[in-house]
Amino acid sequence: MQLNDNGVNNLICGIVKKAVDDWRQAKKRLAKNPQNVTAQGVVTDCECFFKSEYFYHLTGMDGEEFLKRLRLQNLDVKRRGPREKA
Secondary structure (H helix, E strand, O other), rough: OOOHHHHHHHHHHHHHHHHHHHHHHHHHHHHHHOOHHHHHHHHHHHHHHOOOOOHHHHOOOOHHHHHHHHHHHHHHHHHHHOOOOO
């Protein structure tokens, strides 16, 4: 099976989305229990991925800037609270 550009882009988006979802879930667990070693490890692993050359090669994005925006977005969600479903 051969991946076309659309398939490759979908794969890259899936990888990044999974890392973001894992990071957010771990941050939530740490908010409830800052001593959660597993959650600390997930956050560390995800942040290393975002800052890696691999992330840059996949996305073309600066990982530090991406992480900065992700953290700001996470703070905004904390201030507003969870979104209400329509």
